[in-house]
Amino acid sequence: xxxxxxxxxxxxxxxxxxxSNRQFIAMTCSPGDVVTLRAExxxxxxxxxVAVFTDRGGQLGYLPADRCGWxxxxxxxxxxxxxIFQGLTPGGPAIRINLVGRDPILPKVPPAKEPPRAPDxxxxxxxxxxxxxxx
Numbered sequence: 363x364x365x366x367x368x369x370x371x372x373x374x375x376x377x378x379x380x381x382s383n384r385q386f387i388a389m390t391c392s393p394g395d396v397v398t399l400r401a402e403x404x405x406x407x408x409x410x411x412v413a414v415f416t417d418r419g420g421q422l423g424y425l426p427a428d429r430c431g432w433x434x435x436x437x438x439x440x441x442x443x444x445x446i447f448q449g450l451t452p453g454g455p456a457i458r459i460n461l462v463g464r465d466p467i468l469p470k471v472p473p474a475k476e477p478p479r480a481p482d483x484x485x486x487x488x489x490x491x492x493x494x495x496x497x
Contacts, residue, residue, distance in 0.1 A: 365462045368469065371414050373423035374454045387420035388455040391447040393468055397422065397457055399445055401434045410434050414457060416447070422455050436461060 374384045391397075396417040405411035410430040414422045425433060436443055442463030448456040458466040 365464075366458065366460045366466055368448055368456055368458050369425060369429060370451060370453045371423040371455045371457060372426050376423075378421045382420055384421060384423055387416060388422055388450060390420075391416060391422075391455065393447060393449050395447040397445045397447050399425070399433065399437060399443055399459070401437045403438075412437065414445070414455075422447075422457075433459070433461075 371388075374388060376384065378384060378387075398415045398417070400413045400415060402411040402413050403409050408427060408430065410427070412425040412430045412434045414424060416422060424430070433443065441461065443459060443461055444463065444465055445457050445459045446466045446468070448458045448468060450456070458468060460466040
């Protein structure tokens with residue numbers, strides 16, 4: 363059973379009840395910032411919902427529904443579950459969660475792929491040969 367995992371936070375397109383913008387809140391976070399997971403048993407849409415908040419109190423969204431029962435159960439049982447902001451992805455903010463009371467560790471980012479290079483024997487012309495001198 364894994365003790366640490368990464369997860370995409372859902373619901374980022376919805377505004378918070380105080381009118382704040384979840385996407386803006388996510389853009390103000392940096393990798394490694396502490397986030398808090400809060401079970402919401404009185405949530406009218408899902409009694410297993412687990413909300414994700416920054417250390418400054420702004421809500422980023424929720425854990426995906428397929429993980430809320432498992433992680434929410436651990437929170438309700440008093441487990442020391444810790445989480446940090448991992449980064450922004452096209453699918454939403456990503457968080458890193460440790461389920462056994464340790465500070466999560468950010469995964470290593472793979473090096474960026476180098477853009478394709480032109481063949482070594484290709485040298486672009488300094489000027490377009492078909493362009494007139496005067497336009």
